[in-house]
Amino acid sequence: xxxxxxxxxxxxxxxxxxxxxxxxxxxxxxxxxxxxxxxxxxxxxxxxxxxxxxxxxxxxxxxxxxxxxxxxxxxxxxxxxxxxxxxxxxxxxxxx
Amino acid sequence: xxxxxxxxxxxxxxxxxxxxxxxxxxxxxxxxxxxxxxxxxxxxxxxxxxxxxxxxxxxxxxxxxxxxxxxxxxxxxxxxxxxxxxxxxxxxxxxxxxxxxxxxxxxxxxxxxxxxxxxxxxxxxxxxxxxxxxxxxxxxxxxxxxxxxxxxxxxxxxxxxxxxxxxxxxxxxxxxxxxxxxxxxxxxxxxxxxxxxxxxxxxxxxxxxxxxxxxxxxxxxxxxxxxxxxxxxxxxxxxxxxxxxxxxxxxxxxxxxxxxxxxxxxxxxxxxxxxxxxxxxxxxxxxxxxxxxxxxxxxxxxxxxxxxxxxxxxxxxxxxxxxxxxxxxxxxxxxxxxxxxxxxxxxxxxxxxxxxxxxxxxxxxxxxxxxxxxxxxxxxxxxxxxxxxxxxxxxxxxxxxxxxxxxxxxxxxxxxxxxxxxxxxxxxxxxxxxxxxxxxxxx
Numbered sequence: 001x002x003x004x005x006x007x008x009x010x011x012x013x014x015x016x017x018x019x020x021x022x023x024x025x026x027x028x029x030x031x032x033x034x035x036x037x038x039x040x041x042x043x044x045x046x047x048x049x050x051x052x053x054x055x056x057x058x059x060x061x062x063x064x065x066x067x068x069x070x071x072x073x074x075x076x077x078x079x080x081x082x083x084x085x086x087x088x089x090x091x092x093x094x095x096x
Numbered sequence: 097x098x099x100x101x102x103x104x105x106x107x108x109x110x111x112x113x114x115x116x117x118x119x120x121x122x123x124x125x126x127x128x129x130x131x132x133x134x135x136x137x138x139x140x141x142x143x144x145x146x147x148x149x150x151x152x153x154x155x156x157x158x159x160x161x162x163x164x165x166x167x168x169x170x171x172x173x174x175x176x177x178x179x180x181x182x183x184x185x186x187x188x189x190x191x192x193x194x195x196x197x198x199x200x201x202x203x204x205x206x207x208x209x210x211x212x213x214x215x216x217x218x219x220x221x222x223x224x225x226x227x228x229x230x231x232x233x234x235x236x237x238x239x240x241x242x243x244x245x246x247x248x249x250x251x252x253x254x255x256x257x258x259x260x261x262x263x264x265x266x267x268x269x270x271x272x273x274x275x276x277x278x279x280x281x282x283x284x285x286x287x288x289x290x291x292x293x294x295x296x297x298x299x300x301x302x303x304x305x306x307x308x309x310x311x312x313x314x315x316x317x318x319x320x321x322x323x324x325x326x327x328x329x330x331x332x333x334x335x336x337x338x339x340x341x342x343x344x345x346x347x348x349x350x351x352x353x354x355x356x357x358x359x360x361x362x363x364x365x366x367x368x369x370x371x372x373x374x375x376x377x378x379x380x381x382x383x384x385x386x387x388x389x390x391x392x393x394x395x396x397x398x399x400x401x402x403x404x405x406x407x408x409x410x411x412x413x414x415x416x417x418x419x420x421x422x423x424x425x426x427x428x429x430x431x432x433x434x435x436x437x438x439x440x441x442x443x444x445x446x447x448x449x450x451x452x453x454x455x456x457x458x459x460x461x462x463x464x465x466x467x468x469x470x471x472x473x474x475x476x477x478x479x480x481x482x483x484x485x486x487x488x489x490x491x492x493x494x495x496x497x498x499x500x501x502x503x504x505x506x507x508x509x510x511x512x513x514x515x516x517x518x519x520x521x522x523x524x525x526x527x528x529x530x531x532x533x534x535x536x537x538x539x
Contacts, residue, residue, distance in 0.1 A: 017516075
């Protein structure tokens with residue numbers, strides 16, 4: 001399964017617990033952090049947790065998305081679906 | 097210590113049944129015979145004022161041995177068979193003897209421990225019996241609470257209600273000790289348990305028409321889920337007492353609906369201060385009145401419950417004193433107050449601080465337990481680099497719900513009932529039990 005697909009499943013699951021006007025759209029314009037972020041920090045943490053679990057189920061690998069590497073990058077990897085996907089692909093490659 | 101006040105009561109109950117163990121009935125007279133045997137055993141083996149570990153479960157012989165040890169002014173360390181760290185109990189208590197019950201016989205071993213703890217030496221010098229109870233804390237080393245038994249026994253001098261009951265709480269638990277002494281001193285009946293399964297407990301309630309079930313919320317939940325109450329006639333039950341851990345409101349209401357004529361009463365006891373007299377507002381309510389009198393005093397400071405009690409322990413053997421200079425014990429239990437009533441929210445140590453917002457596990461557990469598919473749930477906090485702490489859940493489900501789709505259902509359900517920060521960021525599904533030997537959630 002592609003990472004993007006995993007993100008879509010994760011967002012679907014997250015949306016179950018969000019009110020209609022809070023639901024996250026799976027779109028390239030969706031921003032997860034910064035002033036235009038569509039979710040608050042606890043919801044963000046939940047999304048990250050769901051993604052980590054799905055990755056573990058699919059790839060049989062435990063990864064921690066929020067780590068020093070994420071904080072030290074010039075531009076946060078959690079900005080958009082595109083950047084998260086690239087970041088996870090990177091992490092998975094490192095693991096090999 | 098002179099225990100004539102207990103022995104005379106036992107003599108007066110004569111041929112009434114006192115204890116039933118594995119289907120065998122023992123009268124009070126037979127308990128007295130066992131007591132004499134135990135006394136003789138101690139006479140030939142130990143000195144007065146010895147510190148003695150006693151590994152046993154409830155049965156006529158161990159109960160009689162307990163009484164004989166009190167009479168011998170021993171400092172007693174009761175150890176139930178579920179305990180795996182016996183060596184550390186013997187070491188911390190500085191036990192001089194180890195008594196082990198095998199079937200109906202006792203074996204004794206001398207231990208080469210040096211007794212140098214000031215509190216133990218003081219009690220020995222006063223020529224008084226003692227009791228050492230270990231906290232069943234899941235984190236850190238269990239704390240050893242040393243009691244002067246003369247204070248703990250004081251309340252049994254007065255006559256109380258005669259009740260028949262099961263030994264649900266263990267031999268080494270303050271509640272187990274309380275049940276044993278109360279029943280013995282008031283001519284009640286004690287039926288001992290072997291496995292403590294829901295089926296065993298309920299079948300014995302039916303068979304011996306028992307009136308009192310002292311238990312834990314986890315066990316009540318088990319009876320509800322397994323519908324054990326449908327298999328057995330529980331109409332003899334008058335009181336179910338629950339304590340040892342916070343009660344989910346959903347479980348209490350469900351039990352009251354099933355057994356509307358049974359009084360559901362919350363108990364509040366701690367191995368450090370003894371069992372406090374309480375009165376629940378009603379069987380559906382978690383509000384309870386704490387009695388304030390010459391034996392127990394309570395105060396609430398910053399929503400935390402403090403207790404001062406005559407039956408309080410002398411102190412911990414292996415930890416700093418938890419009492420302040422005026423003798424108040426900080427229970428670390430956060431409470432709500434409504435007139436004379438209080439409601440326990442949970443230990444401040446169990447509280448999860450999610451980015452500054454406080455979550456009590458019991459509140460979240462109670463919400464999810466309303467879902468039929470949730471067989472049991474444990475809520476706990478885990479460290480998180482963004483929020484400090486976040487809430488996670490371990491959920492017991494049937495095999496058919498052990499999948500990701502069910503987690504979606506849990507999230508959807510949570511949306512209606514809980515603020516976002518209280519919704520677990522992660523649900524760990526399992527088909528295994530979430531409780532330990534004491535039918536208490538592992539925290």
